Every structure is written in C-alpha cells, then in structure tokens.
Amino acid sequence: MTISPKTIYDLLLDNFGHQHWWPVDKKYHQKQKSDPRFEIIVGAILTQNTAWANVEKALDNLKKHKALTINAFVHINEENLKIMIQPSGFFNQKARRLKLFAAYLHKKYQDDLQKFFSRDETEIRHELLSLRGIGPETADSILLYAGNHPTFVVDAYTKRICKRVPFQVLNDSYDDIKYFFENELQHTIPKKELVPVYKELHALLVKLAKNNCRKKKPDCHTCPLTRLCEKSL
Ligand code: SF4
Structure with a gap:
C-alpha cells in the first residue's frame, strides 16, 4: 500500500x-511601515539548527531595536547584531550570513523585495543557493513563505x-x-x-x-495516520 x-x-x-505559517508580526510592520517579507528571510536563516522558540527571542530583540529592515541590517554594527540574535545560537555565523544577505539585497535590488521576488522561481532559487549559508531548505522557505513561489x-x-x-x-x-x-x-x-x-x-x-512522529518513541496510537502507516507501533 x-x-x-x-x-x-x-x-x-x-x-x-x-x-x-509563516508567523509574522503584521502589526509591527504596519506600525514601522516595513516589509514583513524581510522578517521571514531573517527567521529562515535564524532557524537553522535551532528551535523556533529561540528564533522568536532573537526576533523580539531585533524588533525592540527597530532593526528588522534590510537598511538596518546593512548599517548595523555586526557585534551589536550578534548580541541581538544571540538566543538563536551560532550567532557569529548567522550575523555574518544576515549581513551579507542584506548587503546583497541592498546593492543588487535597492532594498526592494518586490523586485527580488518578481522573477522566475528557478532563477531566484539558483541565486539564493549561490549566497553564503543558504542551503536548499532555507532557500525554499524564503521562496515559498516570503516570495509566494510554488516550491x-x-x-x-x-x-x-x-x-x-x-x-x-x-x-x-x-x-x-x-x-x-x-x-x-x-x-x-x-x-x-x-x-x-x-x-x-x-x-x-x-x-x-x-x-506524534518523534525521533524516539513515536506516539502512533494518537497519530492521525496510524491506520495508513507501515511503521505504526
Ligand atoms: S503512525 Fe506512522 S506517522 Fe504516525 S507517529 Fe507512528 S510512525 Fe509516525
């Protein structure tokens, strides 16, 4: 079967x-007149190798400093950025990736995410994968949740x-x-x-x-797929 x-x-x-999904603080962006798609991009990078609860703490810090825009990321001191995103772990690496990504969007697309996403999906994916620290999962998360591309x-x-x-x-x-x-x-x-x-x-x-489908001891009894699943215990 x-x-x-x-x-x-x-x-x-x-x-x-x-x-x-993807959880975005719409009220914050309405108030700040900022692009919520950038929060998704930042979240997709911050969530690499960490739980979402830690990402939320880092995003809250960024919002407190009104730093959740491409322009802010371009100009922010990297050491300050590391402190803000510290709760998400691997903050040295992630701060570098975020700074490079923001600098790229700033230089090539003049901070305009509409311009960035209004192209062929394959072309954007290829471009995302060429950026430092952006693997397939991060690229597809950005394309799907921020860009509304079918991937x-x-x-x-x-x-x-x-x-x-x-x-x-x-x-x-x-x-x-x-x-x-x-x-x-x-x-x-x-x-x-x-x-x-x-x-x-x-x-x-x-x-x-x-x-249910946890790594160790999956809870198959209450799983919605239990009747269909070969590995149901
Ligand atoms: S029934 Fe299948 S999908 Fe559900 S928890 Fe068990 S192993 Fe996972």
Missing part, C-alpha cells in the same frame, strides 16, 4: 487544523516521516523528496492552490513530527 501526499494533507488538516520545503522532519509513511519516494535526498511532493501535488491540486497547500503541508508535517 502507498499513500499520496494529498491524502496525508487532508488527514492532517482535519486533525490539526491550519497552522498559520516545497523539505526538512529533517519531512525526511523522517518519509522513512516511516509508505510514500513512493525513491530516495531520501532533499531533491528526491521535494520532487516527489511537487510532482504528486501538481497532479491533484489546481495550480492556484499550490502555494497555500505547500505552505500548509510543510507546517502540518512539522506538527506531526513534533506531536
């Missing part, structure tokens, strides 16, 4: 409801679930899993719904991995 991503999507959505995000949680649920994924590489989800969903979902479905499904898989 195999399961389709659409079946999983429907089951998880029924059980867990909408996850409202599926694969993370360690998705990889774990793919090993347990009977999906027809050929391999466990990032690209194989991404291709599998996109290929399946493109054939079952209208084109205009792909972006919201990719956003929601990724968030739902994270929820499943944290709630």
Whole structure:
C-alpha cells in the first residue's frame, strides 16, 4: 500500500487544523511601515539548527531595536547584531550570513523585495543557493513563505516521516523528496492552490513530527495516520 501526499494533507488538516505559517508580526510592520517579507528571510536563516522558540527571542530583540529592515541590517554594527540574535545560537555565523544577505539585497535590488521576488522561481532559487549559508531548505522557505513561489520545503522532519509513511519516494535526498511532493501535488491540486497547500503541508508535517512522529518513541496510537502507516507501533 502507498499513500499520496494529498491524502496525508487532508488527514492532517482535519486533525490539526491550519497552522498559520509563516508567523509574522503584521502589526509591527504596519506600525514601522516595513516589509514583513524581510522578517521571514531573517527567521529562515535564524532557524537553522535551532528551535523556533529561540528564533522568536532573537526576533523580539531585533524588533525592540527597530532593526528588522534590510537598511538596518546593512548599517548595523555586526557585534551589536550578534548580541541581538544571540538566543538563536551560532550567532557569529548567522550575523555574518544576515549581513551579507542584506548587503546583497541592498546593492543588487535597492532594498526592494518586490523586485527580488518578481522573477522566475528557478532563477531566484539558483541565486539564493549561490549566497553564503543558504542551503536548499532555507532557500525554499524564503521562496515559498516570503516570495509566494510554488516550491516545497523539505526538512529533517519531512525526511523522517518519509522513512516511516509508505510514500513512493525513491530516495531520501532533499531533491528526491521535494520532487516527489511537487510532482504528486501538481497532479491533484489546481495550480492556484499550490502555494497555500505547500505552505500548509510543510507546517502540518512539522506538527506531526513534533506531536506524534518523534525521533524516539513515536506516539502512533494518537497519530492521525496510524491506520495508513507501515511503521505504526
Ligand atoms: S503512525 Fe507512528 S510512525 Fe506512522 S506517522 Fe504516525 S507517529 Fe509516525
């Protein structure tokens, strides 16, 4: 037996409801007249190798200093930035990456994220992957959640679930899993719904991995997929 991503999507959505990703402080950006998409970019870099709760603390520090804009990142002293983002861990590395990313957007796109995202998705992805510290997961998170481009995000949680649920994924590489989800969903979902479905499904898989499909001792008894899952315990 195999399961389709659409079946999983429907089951998880029924059980867990909408996850409202990517969380962005809209009120803050309305007040500051800043672009919320930059908060998503910063969050996608800060969340590398750390829990979201730590990212939130770093984002709160940045907001307190009204530093959540491309222009602020370009001009901020790197040592001060490290202090602000310290709760997210690996702050030396992340401060460097964020400064370089902001400098790139400033120089090439004049701080205009609309200009940056209003291009072909493949071209933007290629460009993102050429930047320091931006791997496939970060690039796809930025493209999907900040740019509203139809690209599926694969993370360690998705990889774990793919090993347990009977999906027809050929391999466990990032690209194989991404291709599998996109290929399946493109054939079952209208084109205009792909972006919201990719956003929601990724968030739902994270929820499943944290709630039930944990690394050690998965809680299969209360899992919405228990009847369909080969690895159900
Ligand atoms: S039934 Fe168990 S192994 Fe399968 S997805 Fe749910 S928690 Fe994971």
